[in-house]
Amino acid sequence: xxSPQVSVVIPxxxxxxxxxxxxxxxxxALDKLERSYEVIFVNDGSKDRSVALLREQFARRPExxxxxxxxxxFGQHMAIMAGFEHxxxxxxVTLDADxxxxxxxxxxxxxxxxxxxxxxxxxxxxxxDTAFRRLASRAMNWIRERITKIRxxxxxxxxxxxxxxxxDAIKSSHEINTFIxxxxxxxxxxxxxxxxxxxxxxxGESKYSMYSLIRLNFDLITGFSIVPLQVFSLLGMxxxxxxxxxxxGVIIERWILAASLMDGLTALWDRDILQFFLTGxxxxxxxxxxxxxxxxxxxxxxxxRFLIQAVLEKDNDECEVQSAK
Ligand code: UDP
Ligand code: MG
Numbered sequence: 001x002x003s004p005q006v007s008v009v010i011p012x013x014x015x016x017x018x019x020x021x022x023x024x025x026x027x028x029a030l031d032k033l034e035r036s037y038e039v040i041f042v043n044d045g046s047k048d049r050s051v052a053l054l055r056e057q058f059a060r061r062p063e064x065x066x067x068x069x070x071x072x073x074f075g076q077h078m079a080i081m082a083g084f085e086h087x088x089x090x091x092x093v094t095l096d097a098d099x100x101x102x103x104x105x106x107x108x109x110x111x112x113x114x115x116x117x118x119x120x121x122x123x124x125x126x127x128x129d130t131a132f133r134r135l136a137s138r139a140m141n142w143i144r145e146r147i148t149k150i151r152x153x154x155x156x157x158x159x160x161x162x163x164x165x166x167x168d169a170i171k172s173s174h175e176i177n178t179f180i181x182x183x184x185x186x187x188x189x190x191x192x193x194x195x196x197x198x199x200x201x202x203x204g205e206s207k208y209s210m211y212s213l214i215r216l217n218f219d220l221i222t223g224f225s226i227v228p229l230q231v232f233s234l235l236g237m238x239x240x241x242x243x244x245x246x247x248x249g250v251i252i253e254r255w256i257l258a259a260s261l262m263d264g265l266t267a268l269w270d271r272d273i274l275q276f277f278l279t280g281x282x283x284x285x286x287x288x289x290x291x292x293x294x295x296x297x298x299x300x301x302x303x304x305r306f307l308i309q310a311v312l313e314k315d316n317d318e319c320e321v322q323s324a325k
Pocket of ligand 2: 096098100201206
Protein backbone atom coordinates (compact mmCIF):
# COMPACT_ATOMS: atom_id res chain seq x y z
CA UNK A 1 0.00 0.00 0.00
CA UNK A 2 1.54 3.33 -1.04
CA SER A 3 1.01 6.38 1.13
CA PRO A 4 -2.43 7.85 0.55
CA GLN A 5 -3.05 11.59 0.60
CA VAL A 6 -5.54 11.36 3.44
CA SER A 7 -5.95 9.03 6.43
CA VAL A 8 -9.24 9.14 8.31
CA VAL A 9 -8.99 7.83 11.86
CA ILE A 10 -12.20 6.77 13.61
CA PRO A 11 -12.44 5.40 17.18
CA UNK A 12 -15.26 2.91 17.66
CA UNK A 13 -16.77 1.83 20.94
CA UNK A 14 -20.08 -0.05 20.88
CA UNK A 15 -21.29 1.66 17.73
CA UNK A 16 -23.14 -1.23 16.04
CA UNK A 17 -26.13 0.98 15.38
CA UNK A 18 -24.18 3.88 13.88
CA UNK A 19 -21.62 1.98 11.81
CA UNK A 20 -23.84 0.98 8.84
CA UNK A 21 -25.01 4.60 8.53
CA UNK A 22 -21.43 5.82 8.86
CA UNK A 23 -20.15 3.47 6.12
CA UNK A 24 -22.99 4.57 3.85
CA UNK A 25 -22.05 8.26 4.14
CA UNK A 26 -18.30 8.20 4.75
CA UNK A 27 -17.07 6.24 1.74
CA UNK A 28 -19.12 8.15 -0.90
CA ALA A 29 -17.99 11.43 0.70
CA LEU A 30 -14.35 10.35 0.48
CA ASP A 31 -14.68 8.92 -3.04
CA LYS A 32 -16.05 12.27 -4.16
CA LEU A 33 -12.92 14.12 -3.00
CA GLU A 34 -10.79 12.46 -5.68
CA ARG A 35 -7.87 12.18 -3.35
CA SER A 36 -6.28 8.87 -2.40
CA TYR A 37 -7.36 7.86 1.09
CA GLU A 38 -7.48 5.18 3.74
CA VAL A 39 -9.92 4.80 6.62
CA ILE A 40 -8.57 3.43 9.88
CA PHE A 41 -11.13 2.20 12.33
CA VAL A 42 -9.88 1.54 15.84
CA ASN A 43 -12.17 -0.72 17.81
CA ASP A 44 -11.79 0.28 21.45
CA GLY A 45 -12.93 -2.98 23.04
CA SER A 46 -16.55 -2.91 21.86
CA LYS A 47 -18.77 -5.58 23.34
CA ASP A 48 -21.49 -5.39 20.70
CA ARG A 49 -21.39 -6.35 17.00
CA SER A 50 -19.05 -3.49 16.04
CA VAL A 51 -16.10 -5.81 15.34
CA ALA A 52 -18.18 -8.04 13.06
CA LEU A 53 -19.41 -4.96 11.17
CA LEU A 54 -15.87 -3.61 10.83
CA ARG A 55 -14.68 -6.97 9.50
CA GLU A 56 -17.46 -6.93 6.92
CA GLN A 57 -16.57 -3.41 5.86
CA PHE A 58 -12.91 -4.40 5.59
CA ALA A 59 -13.90 -7.29 3.32
CA ARG A 60 -15.99 -4.88 1.21
CA ARG A 61 -13.34 -2.18 0.75
CA PRO A 62 -9.98 -3.77 1.70
CA GLU A 63 -7.90 -1.45 -0.47
CA UNK A 64 -8.93 1.65 1.50
CA UNK A 65 -9.90 0.20 4.89
CA UNK A 66 -7.80 -0.83 7.84
CA UNK A 67 -9.07 -2.00 11.19
CA UNK A 68 -7.19 -2.04 14.46
CA UNK A 69 -8.71 -4.16 17.17
CA UNK A 70 -7.85 -3.29 20.75
CA UNK A 71 -7.75 -5.91 23.45
CA UNK A 72 -9.92 -3.83 25.75
CA UNK A 73 -11.30 -0.36 26.29
CA PHE A 74 -8.47 2.17 26.47
CA GLY A 75 -10.47 5.31 25.70
CA GLN A 76 -11.17 7.46 22.69
CA HIS A 77 -7.88 9.35 22.75
CA MET A 78 -5.78 6.19 22.97
CA ALA A 79 -7.78 4.74 20.06
CA ILE A 80 -6.95 7.82 18.01
CA MET A 81 -3.33 7.52 19.11
CA ALA A 82 -3.20 3.93 17.80
CA GLY A 83 -4.74 5.15 14.55
CA PHE A 84 -1.99 7.78 14.32
CA GLU A 85 0.67 5.13 14.84
CA HIS A 86 -0.67 3.08 11.95
CA UNK A 87 -1.81 5.69 9.46
CA UNK A 88 0.20 6.41 6.34
CA UNK A 89 -1.45 9.48 4.90
CA UNK A 90 0.26 12.84 4.56
CA UNK A 91 -2.83 14.47 6.08
CA UNK A 92 -4.79 12.89 8.91
CA VAL A 93 -8.44 13.56 9.72
CA THR A 94 -10.12 12.42 12.93
CA LEU A 95 -13.84 11.78 13.11
CA ASP A 96 -16.35 10.28 15.55
CA ALA A 97 -18.17 7.11 14.56
CA ASP A 98 -21.62 8.32 15.60
CA UNK A 99 -22.06 10.75 12.67
CA UNK A 100 -22.20 13.78 14.97
CA UNK A 101 -19.38 15.02 12.71
CA UNK A 102 -20.71 14.92 9.14
CA UNK A 103 -18.17 13.11 6.88
CA UNK A 104 -19.15 15.50 4.08
CA UNK A 105 -17.20 18.22 5.95
CA UNK A 106 -13.86 16.43 5.44
CA UNK A 107 -13.43 18.14 2.06
CA UNK A 108 -13.77 21.57 3.70
CA UNK A 109 -11.04 20.72 6.23
CA UNK A 110 -8.71 19.55 3.47
CA UNK A 111 -9.40 22.70 1.45
CA UNK A 112 -8.04 24.72 4.40
CA UNK A 113 -4.92 22.56 4.40
CA UNK A 114 -4.50 23.29 0.71
CA UNK A 115 -4.27 26.94 1.74
CA UNK A 116 -1.23 26.13 3.89
CA UNK A 117 -2.69 25.41 7.33
CA UNK A 118 -1.11 22.50 9.18
CA UNK A 119 -3.95 22.15 11.69
CA UNK A 120 -7.61 22.65 10.96
CA UNK A 121 -9.95 22.65 13.93
CA UNK A 122 -13.69 22.91 13.81
CA UNK A 123 -16.41 24.86 15.53
CA UNK A 124 -19.75 23.10 15.83
CA UNK A 125 -22.58 25.23 14.51
CA UNK A 126 -25.90 24.56 16.25
CA UNK A 127 -24.42 21.93 18.48
CA UNK A 128 -26.79 19.00 18.92
CA ASP A 129 -26.08 17.95 22.48
CA THR A 130 -27.88 18.32 25.78
CA ALA A 131 -28.03 21.78 27.36
CA PHE A 132 -25.93 20.50 30.25
CA ARG A 133 -23.15 19.27 27.93
CA ARG A 134 -23.16 22.59 26.05
CA LEU A 135 -22.96 24.58 29.27
CA ALA A 136 -20.19 22.39 30.72
CA SER A 137 -18.21 22.70 27.46
CA ARG A 138 -18.55 26.45 27.50
CA ALA A 139 -17.24 26.58 31.07
CA MET A 140 -14.28 24.32 30.23
CA ASN A 141 -13.48 26.32 27.09
CA TRP A 142 -13.48 29.47 29.23
CA ILE A 143 -11.12 27.98 31.84
CA ARG A 144 -8.80 26.45 29.24
CA GLU A 145 -8.62 29.74 27.34
CA ARG A 146 -7.42 31.50 30.49
CA ILE A 147 -4.94 29.06 31.92
CA THR A 148 -3.33 27.46 28.88
CA LYS A 149 -1.75 28.82 25.70
CA ILE A 150 -4.17 26.85 23.57
CA ARG A 151 -6.46 29.04 21.52
CA UNK A 152 -9.45 27.31 20.02
CA UNK A 153 -13.11 28.17 19.98
CA UNK A 154 -14.44 24.64 20.45
CA UNK A 155 -12.09 22.14 22.02
CA UNK A 156 -14.61 19.30 22.15
CA UNK A 157 -15.14 18.65 18.46
CA UNK A 158 -13.08 15.76 17.13
CA UNK A 159 -13.58 16.56 13.47
CA UNK A 160 -10.10 17.88 12.78
CA UNK A 161 -7.33 17.63 10.21
CA UNK A 162 -3.63 17.43 11.00
CA UNK A 163 -0.50 17.54 8.89
CA UNK A 164 1.74 14.47 9.10
CA UNK A 165 4.44 16.49 10.91
CA UNK A 166 2.01 17.17 13.76
CA UNK A 167 0.88 13.57 13.99
CA ASP A 168 4.51 12.43 14.10
CA ALA A 169 5.15 14.87 16.95
CA ILE A 170 2.10 13.56 18.82
CA LYS A 171 3.33 9.98 18.34
CA SER A 172 6.73 10.81 19.75
CA SER A 173 5.18 12.51 22.79
CA HIS A 174 4.25 9.13 24.33
CA GLU A 175 1.57 10.78 26.45
CA ILE A 176 -0.74 8.56 28.48
CA ASN A 177 -3.44 10.93 29.69
CA THR A 178 -3.83 13.37 26.92
CA PHE A 179 -6.25 15.46 24.93
CA ILE A 180 -5.25 15.10 21.31
CA UNK A 181 -6.66 18.32 19.79
CA UNK A 182 -4.86 20.37 22.45
CA UNK A 183 -1.59 18.45 22.10
CA UNK A 184 -1.74 18.87 18.33
CA UNK A 185 -2.30 22.60 18.74
CA UNK A 186 0.94 22.95 20.69
CA UNK A 187 2.83 21.62 17.65
CA UNK A 188 0.96 23.56 14.98
CA UNK A 189 2.67 26.43 13.19
CA UNK A 190 -0.32 27.73 11.22
CA UNK A 191 -3.57 26.55 12.82
CA UNK A 192 -7.04 27.59 11.79
CA UNK A 193 -10.64 26.74 12.59
CA UNK A 194 -13.72 26.46 10.41
CA UNK A 195 -17.40 26.16 11.28
CA UNK A 196 -18.81 22.69 10.66
CA UNK A 197 -22.27 21.20 10.89
CA UNK A 198 -23.12 19.09 13.90
CA UNK A 199 -25.77 16.43 14.05
CA UNK A 200 -27.48 14.45 16.69
CA UNK A 201 -25.96 11.09 17.41
CA UNK A 202 -27.11 8.81 14.57
CA UNK A 203 -27.99 6.02 17.01
CA GLY A 204 -27.13 4.72 20.45
CA GLU A 205 -26.03 6.82 23.39
CA SER A 206 -22.99 8.87 24.32
CA LYS A 207 -20.15 6.65 25.50
CA TYR A 208 -19.12 9.26 28.04
CA SER A 209 -20.49 9.06 31.55
CA MET A 210 -20.35 12.10 33.81
CA TYR A 211 -17.34 10.53 35.53
CA SER A 212 -15.37 9.96 32.30
CA LEU A 213 -16.17 13.51 31.17
CA ILE A 214 -14.73 14.89 34.41
CA ARG A 215 -11.63 12.71 33.99
CA LEU A 216 -11.20 13.88 30.41
CA ASN A 217 -11.37 17.52 31.44
CA PHE A 218 -8.78 16.96 34.15
CA ASP A 219 -6.58 15.47 31.40
CA LEU A 220 -7.05 18.63 29.40
CA ILE A 221 -6.27 21.00 32.26
CA THR A 222 -3.44 19.09 33.96
CA GLY A 223 -1.91 18.15 30.61
CA PHE A 224 -1.52 21.70 29.43
CA SER A 225 -1.34 23.95 32.46
CA ILE A 226 0.23 24.02 35.90
CA VAL A 227 -1.72 27.14 36.80
CA PRO A 228 -4.09 25.20 39.12
CA LEU A 229 -1.08 24.15 41.21
CA GLN A 230 0.39 27.63 41.14
CA VAL A 231 -2.93 29.14 42.17
CA PHE A 232 -2.78 27.04 45.31
CA SER A 233 0.71 28.13 46.23
CA LEU A 234 -0.33 31.76 45.73
CA LEU A 235 -3.56 31.24 47.64
CA GLY A 236 -1.69 29.50 50.47
CA MET A 237 0.77 32.39 50.61
CA UNK A 238 -2.06 34.94 50.60
CA UNK A 239 -3.93 33.17 53.42
CA UNK A 240 -0.74 32.78 55.46
CA UNK A 241 0.26 36.44 55.10
CA UNK A 242 -3.28 37.66 55.79
CA UNK A 243 -3.58 35.57 58.93
CA UNK A 244 -0.27 36.90 60.23
CA UNK A 245 -1.37 40.48 59.53
CA UNK A 246 -4.73 39.89 61.22
CA UNK A 247 -3.05 38.26 64.19
CA UNK A 248 -0.66 41.18 64.61
CA GLY A 249 -3.66 43.51 64.31
CA VAL A 250 -5.50 41.61 67.04
CA ILE A 251 -2.50 41.80 69.36
CA ILE A 252 -2.20 45.55 68.80
CA GLU A 253 -5.93 46.03 69.37
CA ARG A 254 -5.77 44.06 72.54
CA TRP A 255 -2.76 45.93 73.69
CA ILE A 256 -4.19 49.37 73.01
CA LEU A 257 -7.92 49.06 73.57
CA ALA A 258 -8.34 46.13 75.95
CA ALA A 259 -10.38 42.98 75.34
CA SER A 260 -13.80 44.43 74.49
CA LEU A 261 -12.81 45.63 71.02
CA MET A 262 -11.06 42.40 70.28
CA ASP A 263 -14.32 40.60 70.85
CA GLY A 264 -15.87 42.74 68.16
CA LEU A 265 -12.98 41.95 65.86
CA THR A 266 -13.15 38.19 66.25
CA ALA A 267 -16.91 38.27 65.70
CA LEU A 268 -16.21 39.54 62.21
CA TRP A 269 -16.23 36.01 60.96
CA ASP A 270 -17.83 32.84 62.12
CA ARG A 271 -14.94 30.63 63.09
CA ASP A 272 -16.68 27.37 62.14
CA ILE A 273 -17.44 28.55 58.65
CA LEU A 274 -13.87 29.71 58.21
CA GLN A 275 -12.63 26.35 59.44
CA PHE A 276 -14.81 24.46 56.93
CA PHE A 277 -13.72 26.76 54.15
CA LEU A 278 -10.04 26.31 54.88
CA THR A 279 -10.35 22.53 55.28
CA GLY A 280 -12.18 22.32 51.96
CA UNK A 281 -9.52 24.44 50.33
CA UNK A 282 -6.74 22.27 51.69
CA UNK A 283 -8.48 19.07 50.58
CA UNK A 284 -9.10 20.43 47.10
CA UNK A 285 -5.46 21.52 46.90
CA UNK A 286 -4.34 18.06 47.97
CA UNK A 287 -6.66 16.43 45.46
CA UNK A 288 -5.31 18.66 42.74
CA UNK A 289 -1.80 17.67 43.70
CA UNK A 290 -2.98 14.07 43.47
CA UNK A 291 -4.21 14.65 39.92
CA UNK A 292 -0.73 15.68 38.86
CA UNK A 293 1.13 13.09 40.95
CA UNK A 294 -1.16 10.34 39.62
CA UNK A 295 -0.27 11.30 36.10
CA UNK A 296 3.45 11.44 36.89
CA UNK A 297 3.09 7.95 38.37
CA UNK A 298 1.38 6.61 35.28
CA UNK A 299 3.91 8.23 33.00
CA UNK A 300 6.82 6.94 35.12
CA UNK A 301 5.57 3.35 34.96
CA UNK A 302 5.56 3.67 31.15
CA UNK A 303 3.37 0.65 30.63
CA UNK A 304 2.03 0.01 27.13
CA ARG A 305 -0.73 2.52 26.62
CA PHE A 306 -2.87 0.11 24.66
CA LEU A 307 -2.76 -3.46 23.48
CA ILE A 308 -3.58 -4.37 19.90
CA GLN A 309 -5.11 -7.77 19.32
CA ALA A 310 -5.14 -7.70 15.53
CA VAL A 311 -4.72 -5.39 12.57
CA LEU A 312 -6.80 -6.02 9.48
CA GLU A 313 -5.12 -4.60 6.39
CA LYS A 314 -4.58 -5.63 2.83
CA ASP A 315 -0.93 -6.67 3.04
CA ASN A 316 -1.44 -8.28 6.39
CA ASP A 317 -4.36 -10.66 6.54
CA GLU A 318 -2.71 -12.42 9.45
CA CYS A 319 -3.76 -11.47 12.91
CA GLU A 320 -0.95 -10.22 15.01
CA VAL A 321 -0.69 -9.42 18.67
CA GLN A 322 1.40 -6.44 19.53
CA SER A 323 1.55 -3.73 22.07
CA ALA A 324 2.43 -0.13 21.48
CA LYS A 325 4.35 2.07 23.84
N1 UDP B 1 -15.23 6.23 21.99
C1 UDP B 1 -14.16 5.34 22.13
N2 UDP B 1 -13.85 4.86 23.37
C2 UDP B 1 -14.52 5.27 24.49
C3 UDP B 1 -15.57 6.22 24.35
C4 UDP B 1 -15.89 6.68 23.08
O1 UDP B 1 -13.54 4.94 21.14
O2 UDP B 1 -14.18 4.80 25.57
C5 UDP B 1 -15.58 6.71 20.64
C6 UDP B 1 -17.05 6.59 20.24
O3 UDP B 1 -17.34 5.35 19.66
C7 UDP B 1 -17.22 7.73 19.26
C8 UDP B 1 -16.26 8.80 19.80
O4 UDP B 1 -15.32 8.10 20.62
O5 UDP B 1 -16.79 7.37 17.96
C9 UDP B 1 -16.97 9.88 20.60
O6 UDP B 1 -17.77 9.30 21.62
P1 UDP B 1 -19.23 9.81 21.97
O7 UDP B 1 -19.95 10.13 20.70
O8 UDP B 1 -19.89 8.79 22.83
O9 UDP B 1 -18.91 11.10 22.80
P2 UDP B 1 -19.76 12.46 22.84
O10 UDP B 1 -20.12 12.83 21.43
O11 UDP B 1 -20.95 12.17 23.67
O12 UDP B 1 -18.81 13.44 23.46
MG1 MG C 1 -20.85 11.74 19.92
